[in-house]
Amino acid sequence: MVTRHRSRVLLAGTVVLTLGGAAHAAPASAGAAAACATVPAVTGAAPDAALTGLFTAYGNDNTALDDWTGADGTYSVPLKDGRVFWVFSDTFLGKVDADGGRSPVTDEGGTTPFLNNSFVVQDGDELETIYRGSADDPEPLMPPVDGSHWFWAGDAHASGNVIEATYQEYERFGPGAWDWRWNRNVLARYSPEHPDEPLSVHDLPSSAGISWASAIRRVGPYTYVYGVEDHGAVKYMHVARVRGASLLGTWEYRTADGWSRDEADSVRVMDGVANEYSVSRHDGRYLLVTHDTTVPLNAEIVAYASCSPYGPFTDKTVLYTTPETGAGGSYGDPNIFTYNAHAHPHIDRDGDLVVSYNVNTFDNTDHYEDVSIYRPRFITVDFAD
Secondary structure, three states: OOOOOOOOOOOOEEOOOOOOOOOOOOOOOHHHHHHHOOOOOEEEEEEOHHHHHHHHHHHHOOOOOOOEEEEOOOEEEEOOOOOEEEEEOOEEEOOOOOOOOOOOEHHHOOOEOEEOOEEEEEEOOEEEEEOEEOOOOEEOOOOOOOOOEEEEEEEEEEEOOEEEEEEEEEEEOOOOOOOEEEEEEEEEEEOOOOOOOOOEEEEOOOOOOOEEEEEEEEEOOEEEEEEEEEEOOEEEEEEEEEEOOOOOOOEEEEOOOOEEOOHHHOOOOEEOOOOOOEEEEEOOEEEEEEEOOOOOOOOEEEEEEEOOOOOOOEEEEEEEEOOOOOOOOOOOOOOEEEEEEEEOOOOOOOOOEEEEEEEEEOOOHHHHHOOOOOOEEEEEEEEOO
16 A cells, blocks of 8 residues: 555455364363463564565666566465465566666656556565566556546455455545545455466355455354444454355354354444454464554554454454554655554464565655565564464
């Protein structure tokens, strides 16, 4: 989300799931139940130099001039063949200048291509940017219906031999900088071997004003889909589920006392989540990881715990405070903010949890002066044994 390009200053957060999704029964004893509703003690959190460095080096490499130089979103989909599909929303391609800047985007008279969504495929230490079109005329993977609409990527997962990726469609309704709004949810299915164009696109539930793109998690016979009801300063979590591995099945929505097939019955599970967040299984509990939106432009990444994938989520715990944020941050710039925190539990760090977040600025010229701003950061959170 680049602020000049219809910025979603609706702070985001996110989930990613590992393949398979074996069943996880909640502990039966009272002691175990109490433990699974508690976030493990955090013994430290520090930058993950390997992943942050991988994307930094790739973004700065001018060997190819049609590849990724920065983006936000940062969902990940691990495949059985060992590759990881990184799912991004607003994406800069092109060249990085010797001074660490870039040309303005093409619609401002510069040479930098800009797309609203893309993939970066990781194979070991090698990265490859995926988009539609050609190097001379790149297009977003999920094409808009016209010039007043666009798609931002949500979470994605592997379902059989395809990747199912959620997208939120936004639309412009006036000439003002903030004259845009969420319109609907869709699902695009991609071949992992030829991912540069959707195999098919399907409507997802959209009648209740909930963006069903925040997170996906397979648990036992169900695939859980997490959404956000966004009221600007206040954002609410909603939970749905589909039996099986594909989101094309029949949806059920979490209610106050069970599940309903009517989206209008979906209840607000909690507030304080971001537009993107994650729910993942960790050491006998479900951890919700999100930027804390109870305070505007918060630098804190927090976790909650639950004994079930649909909550209640309790024991709010600060995992990390992002060092880039605000005038007192590492950039010394009041326009800098962080968002989109979510976990990547498929990444092996000896039981510790890898979390990504994104960095952005309210001043669009900053994106042209310093390419490092608009790139994901990764941290590893250490929990007590």
